[in-house]
Amino acid sequence: xxxxxxxxxxxxxxxxxxxxxxxxxMLKKGKTGPEVVAAGIESYPEGVFVDGIMQDPNAISQMxxxxxxxxNLKFEQVFTSIASQNTILRFLPLPEMEDEExxxxxxxxxxxxxxxxxxxVNLNFARLAKVEQDGTTRLLCLLAVAQKEQVESxxxxxxxxxxxxxxxxxxxxLAIINSLEKFMKRKSGPDDVVAEEGxxxxxxxxxxxSSPDIGDDEVVAIVCIGARSTIINVLKGxxxxxxxxxxxxxxxxxxxxxxxxxxTFSEAETTKxxxxxxxxxxxxxxxxxxxxxxxIEEIAGEIRRSFDYFKAQHRExxxxxxxxxxxxAKIKDIDKLLSSELSVxxxxxxxxxxxxxxxxxxxxxxxxxxxxxxxxxxxxRGVEAND
Ligand SMILES: Nc1ncnc2c1ncn2[C@@H]1O[C@H](COP(=O)(O)OP(=O)(O)OP(=O)(O)O)[C@@H](O)[C@H]1O
Ligand SMILES: [Mg+2]
Numbered sequence: 001x002x003x004x005x006x007x008x009x010x011x012x013x014x015x016x017x018x019x020x021x022x023x024x025x026m027l028k029k030g031k032t033g034p035e036v037v038a039a040g041i042e043s044y045p046e047g048v049f050v051d052g053i054m055q056d057p058n059a060i061s062q063m064x065x066x067x068x069x070x071x072n073l074k075f076e077q078v079f080t081s082i083a084s085q086n087t088i089l090r091f092l093p094l095p096e097m098e099d100e101e102x103x104x105x106x107x108x109x110x111x112x113x114x115x116x117x118x119x120x121v122n123l124n125f126a127r128l129a130k131v132e133q134d135g136t137t138r139l140l141c142l143l144a145v146a147q148k149e150q151v152e153s154x155x156x157x158x159x160x161x162x163x164x165x166x167x168x169x170x171x172x173x174l175a176i177i178n179s180l181e182k183f184m185k186r187k188s189g190p191d192d193v194v195a196e197e198g199x200x201x202x203x204x205x206x207x208x209x210s211s212p213d214i215g216d217d218e219v220v221a222i223v224c225i226g227a228r229s230t231i232i233n234v235l236k237g238x239x240x241x242x243x244x245x246x247x248x249x250x251x252x253x254x255x256x257x258x259x260x261x262x263x264t265f266s267e268a269e270t271t272k273x274x275x276x277x278x279x280x281x282x283x284x285x286x287x288x289x290x291x292x293x294x295x296i297e298e299i300a301g302e303i304r305r306s307f308d309y310f311k312a313q314h315r316e317x318x319x320x321x322x323x324x325x326x327x328x329a330k331i332k333d334i335d336k337l338l339s340s341e342l343s344v345x346x347x348x349x350x351x352x353x354x355x356x357x358x359x360x361x362x363x364x365x366x367x368x369x370x371x372x373x374x375x376x377x378x379x380x381r382g383v384e385a386n387d
Contacts (some may be wrong), residue, residue: 009076011037012382014080015064016172016374017154018051020044020227020250020327022063026073027355027374034383035356036122038071039365039372052085052228052247053065055181057153061160068161077167079378082154084173084245085229088114088145093131093138093239102127106143114145121145129239134328142240144171168381172374173243176224179351179377180323184238214238218320222349223303223338224373227251227330232306234319242310246302253295259293272331275342279332289332296334300341307342318344325349327371351376 012034016023026038042063048056067073090113094105106125114121128140151169158166214220216237224231227250234242250272258268275288307319322344324335329348339346351373352366359365365372 009382010166011074012077012079012379013073014076014079014375014378014380014382016372016378017054017083017157017177018172018226018327018374019054019083019229021371022060022067023372023375024067024071024219025072025372025379026071027379028358029383030356033354033356034380035358036352036365036376037358038073039359039361040067040071041368041371042067052083054153058160059222061157061366064157070119075161075163077382078158078163079168079170079175080158080166080379081170081172081175081374081378082146082150084171084227084231084243086146086150086246087171088143089171089243090143090145091128091171092141092143094141095131096130096137096139102139106141110143112147113143113280114129116147120149121147122151129237131239138358140239140241146171168378170378170381171231173245173379174240175222175374175377176222176231176325177233177235177240177377179373179379180222180325180349181348183222185260187229214260214321216347219316219318221303221307221319221344223322223324224326225249225299225324225334226326229325229326230302231256232303234307234310236314236316242306244309246306248295248299249326251290252298253328253331254293256295257288276331292331293337296331296337297341300338303338304342320344322346323349325351325370325373327368329370330368346354349360349373 008030011026013024013026022042022044024038024040025380027034027035028037044063045059045082048054048059080148082298092106094102094209097105107123110123111118111220126142130137131140154169155166217233219236222233228247230246230249232246233240249252254265254268254272257263257272258265261268263271272292275285279285279289300350311317322338322342324338324346328334335346335348352370354367357365
């Protein structure tokens with residue numbers, strides 16, 4: 001096959017290989033902003049992920065090939081991520097220096113933070129911000145470490161579907177922040193996105209937290225509750241200061257349902273989702289909710305421990321607000337429950353602020369917005385990079 005593309009890329013695809021489902025979002029650069037033109041959530045065949053570990057990359061390649069064909073996906077720019085549970089993130093306050101020097105300084109320090117031989121890992125770093133520390137100005141850098149084997153396995157999946165080079169291999173915890181930047185920064189008031197005819201800006205949908213209008217010094221936690229892990233990011237003044245991953249999440253809720261009702265895991269998973277939809281529609285099964293809530297309280301306990309650690313380490317008295325995302329954010333009233341457990345305001349994040357929509361399966365996209373956070377954050381990299 002022979003093909004040309006004239007001019008800059010128009011499409012950007014974000015693929016989130018989560019442990020319970022693959023999520024994809026394709027954005028098109030529109031005249032008035034990015035427009036979502038394809039999106040979906042696909043479950044894996046049995047055995048592809050076992051205990052959160054990818055066992056069958058070939059099956060994932062096949063899935064991506066099928067989706068590409070069915071949805072007419074364009075591989076002009078492709079972004080994916082590695083799970084934060086497979087990476088190490090470290091915050092390093094360093095003296096201000098040039099990029100090349102910084103690279104050497106970070107590589108020099110890396111050994112003490114990496115529990116594997118350095119030749120088996122990929123290192124990456126980013127400048128976060130200038131910070132005041134004990135009376136001196138330091139450059140806060142983020143060091144990201146991933147094992148080469150993990151990176152290779154993801155790169156291999158995309159190579160086998162025809163993507164010679166990924167535009168970026170991100171980390172899911174960082175993609176989440178990217179997806180919520182506009183939500184956090186948007187001031188209250190009319191939407192700043194002007195839709196093309198027939199399109200609707202997506203920032204004002206019901207069921208999604210109203211824009212939080214975050215102040216410059218505010219300490220905000222972005223909490224993403226997925227299937228296997230819960231990501232806890234804390235930002236101060238819009239700069240990431242703390243990131244942690246705890247291994248309790250939606251699967252634990254399913255596991256408790258399985259054991260109480262003597263179901264198989266997949267029966268418990270279906271029941272969890274059906275009942276959460278039913279309770280949104282008003283048919284409440286109180287006994288069932290109590291079972292679910294016990295596990296949410298445990299998740300809250302882990303989040304609280306991370307918050308306490310952050311507060312002690314950074315001498316911050318408070319977390320002002322929590323923005324909730326991830327598939328498990330769909331459980332009815334989880335925001336209220338977490339809010340009362342953590343004694344802090346919890347709002348559902350809307351990763352679609354500023355994005356127009358042109359989708360055949362619009363209702364399902366809106367219903368599952370939080371589950372699309374990582375994929376949206378990834379795809380946005382492509383439309384932002386060329387602005
Ligand atoms: N309507 C719903 N009610 C309750 N839970 C839901 C609902 N929809 C999805 N979930 C749960 O959300 C989780 C999947 O979320 P998500 O796709 O964010 O996780 P993942 O990316 O696959 O996992 P991880 O990032 O931990 O590897 C599953 O545990 C699923 O049961
Ligand atoms: Mg995930």
